[in-house]
Amino acid sequence: MPLDQSFVGRTYPPTAPYEVGREKIREFAEAIGDANPAYRDPDAARALGHPDVIAPPTFGIVLSMTAGRQVIADPDLGLDYSRVVHGEQRFVINRPIRAGDRLTVIVTVENIRSAAGNDMITTRGDVTTVDGEPVFTAYSTLVARGTAGG
């Protein structure tokens, strides 16, 4: 079943604020096996010029993926989530995420298309602090394998 093209251009309301915790950053760094002290030690992060520990460059997926679910889990879109794999991911980073940030995401559907029998949807997540400071933008393309015209 093709995806509903009318979703393209749709923008969703800002998500509820996500407060970034030091221990969540540490947990994420442990999961990727990265011992960089900037993720764990506030003094090490400050020595690099950051006000508190910072998160690895891909940590933003924790927020953007959750925010994106309000699109991809919408039954009206018609995406078969059981067949979804990640196609592309890009982060444009204004500054690193850091402990203590309170962040909110505004999701926009950038593109929907079909190619080689797969349905694809690209979303953009604009992530700011609750005070409106831009932190990063995440572009995500999800692919539902073999669902287009199938």
Add this chain to the structure above:
Amino acid sequence: MPGSAKPRYDDVEVGTELPGQTFPVYRVNLVMYAGASGDFNPIHWNERFATAVGLPNVIAHGMFTMAETARVLTDWVGDPGAIEEYGVRFSRPVVVPDDDRGATIEVTGTVAEKLDGNRVRVDLVARSDGQAVLTRARAVLRLP
């Protein structure tokens, strides 16, 4: 890694190679990543489910591979806050069998372009089981 000499903009050239690294991947790493990231898609931990949807076995989260690949950048530059842009296309899954060998992700990186503002573009290659698992993997970093 921390302690080694960090690259400076004036000292790198197009073609400068970043130190490559090989990252092991076992099932436990995917379980940890699922918990830390909140991505509990069963294709990343449930072999029965993965094969039922046509995959050869459990596969790593694309974002896990992307995170490991970024370590070649962050270990090189020291300050992870130096990364201004980072994008990849997931071209092939990293298949992670349930055995003692697991899988590996081998990552190399090369300075591809010197940009204004003390920034460089780095192109990355990530391979598993002899095949590229990412394409168009590139990052923009700001160097001292």
